Amino acid sequence: MTDLLLIPGPIMVSPAVQEAASIQSLAHTSPEFVKIFQEVLQNLRTVFQTTDAGDQSIVISGSGTLGWDIVGNNLLKSGDSVLTVSTGFFSDSFAQCLESYDAQVDVLKSEPGKVVALDKIESQLKSKKYQLITLTQVDTSTATLLDIGSIAALVKKVSPETFVIVDGVCSIGVEEFKFSEWSIDYVLTASQKALSSPSGLSVSLISERALKYALANGSTRGFFANLKKWTPIMKAYEAGAGQYFATPSIQLVNALNVSLREILSYGLAARIAKNKQTSDTFKSNLQQLGLTLVSDDANSAHGLTAVYVENPGHVISSLKSKGIVIAGGILPEIKDKYIRIGHMGISAIEDDLHHIDNVFEAIENSI
Amino acid sequence: MTDLLLIPGPIMVSPAVQEAASIQSLAHTSPEFVKIFQEVLQNLRTVFQTTDAGDQSIVISGSGTLGWDIVGNNLLKSGDSVLTVSTGFFSDSFAQCLESYDAQVDVLKSEPGKVVALDKIESQLKSKKYQLITLTQVDTSTATLLDIGSIAALVKKVSPETFVIVDGVCSIGVEEFKFSEWSIDYVLTASQKALSSPSGLSVSLISERALKYALANGSTRGFFANLKKWTPIMKAYEAGAGQYFATPSIQLVNALNVSLREILSYGLAARIAKNKQTSDTFKSNLQQLGLTLVSDDANSAHGLTAVYVENPGHVISSLKSKGIVIAGGILPEIKDKYIRIGHMGISAIEDDLHHIDNVFEAIENSI
CATH class of the missing domain: 3.40.640.10 (Type I PLP-dependent aspartate aminotransferase-like (Major domain))
Structure with a gap:
């Protein structure tokens, strides 16, 4: 699969x-x-x-x-x-x-x-x-x-x-x-x-x-x-x-x-709004777990989330073992302190796929 | 189709x-x-x-x-x-x-x-x-x-x-x-x-x-x-x-x-040999129609054929009307005097597809 x-x-x-x-x-x-x-x-x-x-x-x-x-x-x-x-x-x-x-x-x-x-x-x-x-x-x-x-x-x-x-x-x-x-x-x-x-x-x-x-x-x-x-x-x-x-x-x-x-056909404005909603909910849920975003709330992108976690390597491999692939940090100054999750396209638009629910649950279980 | x-x-x-x-x-x-x-x-x-x-x-x-x-x-x-x-x-x-x-x-x-x-x-x-x-x-x-x-x-x-x-x-x-x-x-x-x-x-x-x-x-x-x-x-x-x-x-x-x-898996040498055979047969058949190749026999490529025809535009559109796409000339000096037919990949290798038979027949009928 x-x-x-x-x-x-x-x-x-x-x-x-x-x-x-x-x-x-x-x-x-x-x-x-x-x-x-x-x-x-x-x-x-x-x-x-x-x-x-x-x-x-x-x-x-x-x-x-x-x-x-x-x-x-x-x-x-x-x-x-x-x-x-x-x-x-x-x-x-x-x-x-x-x-x-x-x-x-x-x-x-x-x-x-x-x-x-x-x-x-x-x-x-x-x-x-x-x-x-x-x-x-x-x-x-x-x-x-x-x-x-x-x-x-x-x-x-x-x-x-x-x-x-x-x-x-x-x-x-x-x-x-x-x-x-x-x-x-x-x-x-x-x-x-x-x-x-x-x-x-x-x-x-x-x-x-x-x-x-x-x-x-x-x-x-x-x-x-x-x-x-x-x-x-x-x-x-x-x-x-x-x-x-x-x-x-x-x-x-x-x-x-x-x-x-x-x-x-979805509508560009509607798509951007839906992406924002998916992103806002996901970020807010992560914050409710006590996690801190890399980006300020006022300057946060809506197609991905960068969030600090204690042990990024563990979170990434734990998710991979469940068949979910996310990315590690890439900014040299804080490289080993955070993870990145993308939520664009069908993953952000189609709620029925439960992509974002699934990755959130997996992150919650891994930290 | x-x-x-x-x-x-x-x-x-x-x-x-x-x-x-x-x-x-x-x-x-x-x-x-x-x-x-x-x-x-x-x-x-x-x-x-x-x-x-x-x-x-x-x-x-x-x-x-x-x-x-x-x-x-x-x-x-x-x-x-x-x-x-x-x-x-x-x-x-x-x-x-x-x-x-x-x-x-x-x-x-x-x-x-x-x-x-x-x-x-x-x-x-x-x-x-x-x-x-x-x-x-x-x-x-x-x-x-x-x-x-x-x-x-x-x-x-x-x-x-x-x-x-x-x-x-x-x-x-x-x-x-x-x-x-x-x-x-x-x-x-x-x-x-x-x-x-x-x-x-x-x-x-x-x-x-x-x-x-x-x-x-x-x-x-x-x-x-x-x-x-x-x-x-x-x-x-x-x-x-x-x-x-x-x-x-x-x-x-x-x-x-x-x-x-x-x-x-076909074998590189076998594939090259099969391409040569397809090309040689196609070129020789065109020559038997009285057509002249652009390339000398001694220096002819095996993945395509460039051949002079009286009315390239007519040949190309006649073939297109039968669902066969070939190319026109591109060398400035002789641009409007010849056509080019590609015969690489499955078209050259798989005789059962009859790609080359079909294009030859269509050319023969169009000139």
Whole structure:
């Protein structure tokens, strides 16, 4: 029997999504596949909440990490300054990736589970010209949720030319996210988190102004992370015409199409609300056991929970022996002091599956 | 009903491979997934025919194109000289990708369907110091097969420090290929060709000496095409331990595991021989219709056929109306004069499916 998988991604996918991953191969420029890819690119606009036709959704075989390279390779030049607001391991890794592109990265880092105060971000933004700011909406290492809307509004006020870049890997599909309303320039995620699909796809959206910059000023180095190569391809597929650069993953794009349909047919707002309810109840139940969350109540993500326990190794192996898979800590400072439980997709939405009841009961019994 | 897909990739996959792509998600560092990934990395050694434990197989979410970037980002420095032996569109694109990494690329190009004479390659190799030579074993644009063994032996004789790089996208799994015996330094392919799996994975093997160079001298720029990031991950998985850098595609790696098992259980040599037989018969039947192949008989690939026809558009649409999908020409010089038919994987191996009989009959009726 398959384990109950409750890590913060990859997550368990619905039977229809599983089946969609097993279609026979199609020609990558066939009308049948073009229609599928077109629907994916169009539906992503709704999921990311863009209203601007000049923005472009992008789906490439890869992982969340590839989105960092797309930023480094297309949206900055050697020597440019970058401001990273860090709430954990993944925020820091994104900064390191951009440093590898010769960016000068300043990191404003909060204590585990806390967020950086807006006034600190404001004074830092005023201190020099930043090409871009990186915000990790949910840092999967600490389950900390950033208030992207407020930070983006601040950037727009004090440094409007700075590109606002959001790592939405553990947030898109589970947290409120408004690309156009918040004036975001690039958001990246991956297929295996709240988009509720198999892993293997880098999924992102770029604003018209950032895309214009990328096409005019982005690096010409390399093919696979180069938006000069991908932009005509994505525009062609979305317009209903196949075009070749590198073969997309037929099966994974088809699976993503089915999962996006499921998300939109449930209703994006309803899904986000249901995720919040599942998360709030789960977190409150853990707190009633006397446990402490890693993230402040005010800044807690809704797609996963990070919670301190006395003996994480014991809890994890005890759950595994019952067929439930959760994750350990990953933030170096507190690595061996907490566990992480993912609750996205069907596990958060379908109460009848009892995934969250089961993992709660198993944790209760193991501590 | 699904079309009969006979383009030179993606190719139709077996029912077991289809099913393998639909497994429920597993944790990327779980013992269950580590075992699957380990088997894939080990079996690739057999498929690529390496006997040197210091070589390393690499599987990353991506496409064949990503392998070109891995060469550009890891195996050369800005200003290095590269020699490309070109038999068509894909050889030229590989050269352009390396030029984007500031390599000085010399291209020795043959007429469509012909190959460059060994003595020309020899005198070019003697004219300056080349960091690497790129050889496209089968250029999918022309179905031309290069004699990699002879060229690699020549490089070893006259310029032994030059890395021998093989684009094996349309050859690995269908043409004879001997990594260790031929002293190859890097070979790249993709999952959706003769490896007979869904598209979405970049699959490659690097020699110990090239890997040593990459780790010491490769660019530090970027994460996703950086072997400094991937090498410890691949070594860990192959040794049976999960390690995290970027989430691999659980479903596609599982599908590749099943397809590699099928290839090895049939027997690699037997499979290559059967592919050759299918290809030889198909090509000879087309020639008996009075048609001319794009590739010389002596240099013809066995995983696809490129053949001149009077009205390619008519032939392609006539076949499509019967539910058979083939591909058009792609080499600019002769683009509108020929068609391409893929015959890899089950279509070449399983006579009972009658894929090749059916496409031949449809072509015969359409001309």
